Amino acid sequence: MDLQNLRVQIERIDTLPTIPKVLQKLLKVIENPKASITEIGDFVASDAVLTSRVLKVVNSPVYGFPGRISSVSQALILLGMNVVRGMLLGVSVFEVMEKAMVGLWEHSLGSAVVARIIARRKEVKEPEEVSIAALLHDIGKVAMSLKFNDDYKKILFTAEKNSLFIAEAEKDFFSVTHAEAGAWIAQKWNFPKGLIEAIEYHHKPHLSRNVPLLSSIVHFSDILIRAKGFGFAGDSFVPAVHPSVWTLLNFSDAEIREIFDEIEDSLGQSEDMLFKEE
Secondary structure (H helix, E strand, O other): OOHHHHHHHHHOHHHOOOOOHHHHHHHHHHOOOOOOHHHHHHHHHOOHHHHHHHHHHHOOOOOOOOOOOOOHHHHHHHHOHHHHHHHHHHHHHHHHHHHHOOOHHHHHHHHHHHHHHHHHHOOOOOHHHHHHHHHOOOHHHHHHHHHOHHHHHHHHHHHHHOOOOHHHHHHHHHOOOHHHHHHHHHHHOOOOHHHHHHHHOOOOHHHOOOOHHHHHHHHHHHHHHHHHOOOOOOOOOOOOOOHHHHHHHOOOHHHHHHHHHHHHHHHHHHHHHHOOOO
8 A cells, every 4th residue: 555545544434333423523623723612612512521631631630720610611721622622632542542542542641741851850841741751752653553453463463563652663564653643633634733743743742843852751761651561552662762752852850759659649640530430
């Protein structure tokens, strides 16, 4: 399959019968660049389960408003359109994530928590947008698994058998990785260019030209949460942090220890809030 055809196939995941109806409807809403905050709010409010999930996530350490947001409209106003679109996508796709790979949703949530902690330490203006990039960084794995389920199972088996990272096995099979596939999806969903680039380069942050700090934070968060053993990204071992990220973030050993302590506290709160039954 040539790359153009592969891209078209992946971009059409919203037409698959395996996609939950609420996600199919949501994608139509968020793909519309003219959709207003009111329209998105009304859509979420019409689905009680989605509303519950949104309020759980927005009141968790992922966003830093613990127990302070009581309505979807309040979340929309506080977080802004881009963050809310990403959050909605995350909470709507989590069931699909679990079918694609057990533990992937927890890994994604954990990455988002870590990314926000690091973004605040680096005094990033919009730490919530960094959280969104981390929450969605592996969305390409979901897209590939949904569209090419049998082939993706073979990729996971090959990666484990040959001690490869999943991205290496994907590249061998498809000529692209989940990072590139995720960027295609994010473009189709009209996400900001910075978010698209962070998803595309979360394994190769040194190639990010426009948002090197954002891409580096997502890369570092992905690896830290793997090292903590929170969730499962599909690989049986933890990749090395790219040297450019150590240089850019410039954390001391003491700061790394502080970050790990903060992660421990935040992840405990996240588990309590996010993994209770609806």
